[in-house]
Amino acid sequence: MKKSLETTIAAALMLGTSVFAASAGPLMDRIEAGEPIRIGFANELPFAYPGSNGEPLGFVNAHTLGVLDKMGYTNIEPVQTDWGGLIPGLQAGRFDIITGGMNILAARCENVAFSEPMARIGDGFLVPAGNPKGLDNYEDIKEQGAVMVTGAGYSNIQAARDAGVEDGNIMQVPGPTEILAAVRAERADAGAGTYFTMKQLADSAGGELDVSDPNAMPEDSFNWAGIGFSKEDQDFVDAFNEAQAEYLGSEEMLAAVSEYGYSEATLPGDVTTEWVCANR
Structure with a gap:
C-alpha cells in the first residue's frame, strides 16, 4: 500500500x-x-x-x-x-x-x-550594499584581483576560471550560509551563485548587501x-x-x-x- x-x-x-x-x-x-x-x-x-x-x-x-x-x-x-x-x-x-x-x-x-x-538560470554576485568595487561579472573579479566565494561543486568555479580568475582568489565553502558569512565578514569581496540564491541572501541581510544584475554576466554563464x-x-x-x-x-x-x-x-x-x- x-x-x-x-x-x-x-x-x-x-x-x-x-x-x-x-x-x-x-x-x-x-x-x-x-x-x-x-x-x-x-x-x-x-x-x-x-x-x-x-x-x-x-x-x-x-x-x-x-x-x-x-x-x-x-x-x-x-x-x-x-x-x-x-x-x-x-x-x-x-x-x-x-x-x-x-x-x-x-x-x-x-x-x-x-x-x-x-x-x-543566470549567475549573480552577493556584494556589499552599493557594490562599491563594481563587481558585476567574472572579468571584474579577475581585473581587480578580488576574492570570490562560492559553494564547493558550484558551476561558478569553472565560470570564474574560464574568465581567468586564479584559484587562489576562489574561496570554496559548503553552501549559501557560508557564502553569506564570508561576504559579511569581508573575507570575500563577492559571493557567487545563482541569481535566485544570491538575491535571497541579500534580502536576508537587512540592507547590508546587494545582488548584482545577472544581465551583466556573459551569455555563456547562463x-x-x-x-x-x-x-x-x-x-x-x-x-x-x-x-x-x-x-x-x-x-x-x-x-x-x-x-x-x-x-x-x-x-x-x-x-x-x-x-x-x-x-x-
Missing part, C-alpha cells in the same frame, strides 16, 4: 540513517515493489530545501513533485544531504532523483541522466537546470520528460512555484538537454 508523503517524511525522520539504505535496483523496480521514490536535495534556497518537518520545499522540488503526481506517483521519500553529496549519493543508490537547481553541465552529464531543462536520475533509469527519464512537457509552464505549475520567485521569465525555452550537455 502506498504511504502518504507526510507519513513517509515522519518515518524517514524517525529512522534517521535508514534513508541511506543500501543500493536498490532501477527506479521502476522499486516502484513496482511498492518502495517510495527517494528525492535527494540539499539546503539550497529557493531551489530545494527542507521544511520544518523535513518536507521538500523550493521551486525545483515543487515542480518535480508536480510532474511525478501527473505520472501517478505520490509515494515520495525526501532525503536531505550536502550539495557535494547529491551526485555521489545518486550513484550509490541512496536516492533515485536529485533536485536542488542543479545546472546541466557536460561533466555532470557523464554521471547523471538529466531530464529536459525546467529552468534557465545555465539550464534539470532533474537528475541514474543512468540506469533512462526509461523513467523518458516518461518524466513526456509528463513534464505538458506540465511545464502550465497555470498549475506556475502557481506551484511562484512563491519561490519562479516566473514565466525562468522558463527554459526550446533548449534541449542534448544541446546543454554539449555546450555547457
Whole structure:
C-alpha cells in the first residue's frame, strides 16, 4: 500500500540513517515493489530545501513533485544531504532523483541522466550594499584581483576560471550560509551563485548587501537546470520528460512555484538537454 508523503517524511525522520539504505535496483523496480521514490536535495534556497518537518520545499522540488503526481506517483521519500553529496549519493543508490537547481553541465552529464531543462538560470554576485568595487561579472573579479566565494561543486568555479580568475582568489565553502558569512565578514569581496540564491541572501541581510544584475554576466554563464536520475533509469527519464512537457509552464505549475520567485521569465525555452550537455 502506498504511504502518504507526510507519513513517509515522519518515518524517514524517525529512522534517521535508514534513508541511506543500501543500493536498490532501477527506479521502476522499486516502484513496482511498492518502495517510495527517494528525492535527494540539499539546503539550497529557493531551489530545494527542507521544511520544518523535513518536507521538500523550493521551486525545483515543487515542480518535480508536480510532474511525478501527473505520472501517478505520490509515494515520495525526501532525503536531505550536502550539495557535494547529491551526485555521489545518486550513484550509490541512496536516492533515485536529485533536485536542488542543479545546472546541466557536460561533466555532470557523464554521471547523471538529466531530464529536459525546467529552468534557465543566470549567475549573480552577493556584494556589499552599493557594490562599491563594481563587481558585476567574472572579468571584474579577475581585473581587480578580488576574492570570490562560492559553494564547493558550484558551476561558478569553472565560470570564474574560464574568465581567468586564479584559484587562489576562489574561496570554496559548503553552501549559501557560508557564502553569506564570508561576504559579511569581508573575507570575500563577492559571493557567487545563482541569481535566485544570491538575491535571497541579500534580502536576508537587512540592507547590508546587494545582488548584482545577472544581465551583466556573459551569455555563456547562463545555465539550464534539470532533474537528475541514474543512468540506469533512462526509461523513467523518458516518461518524466513526456509528463513534464505538458506540465511545464502550465497555470498549475506556475502557481506551484511562484512563491519561490519562479516566473514565466525562468522558463527554459526550446533548449534541449542534448544541446546543454554539449555546450555547457
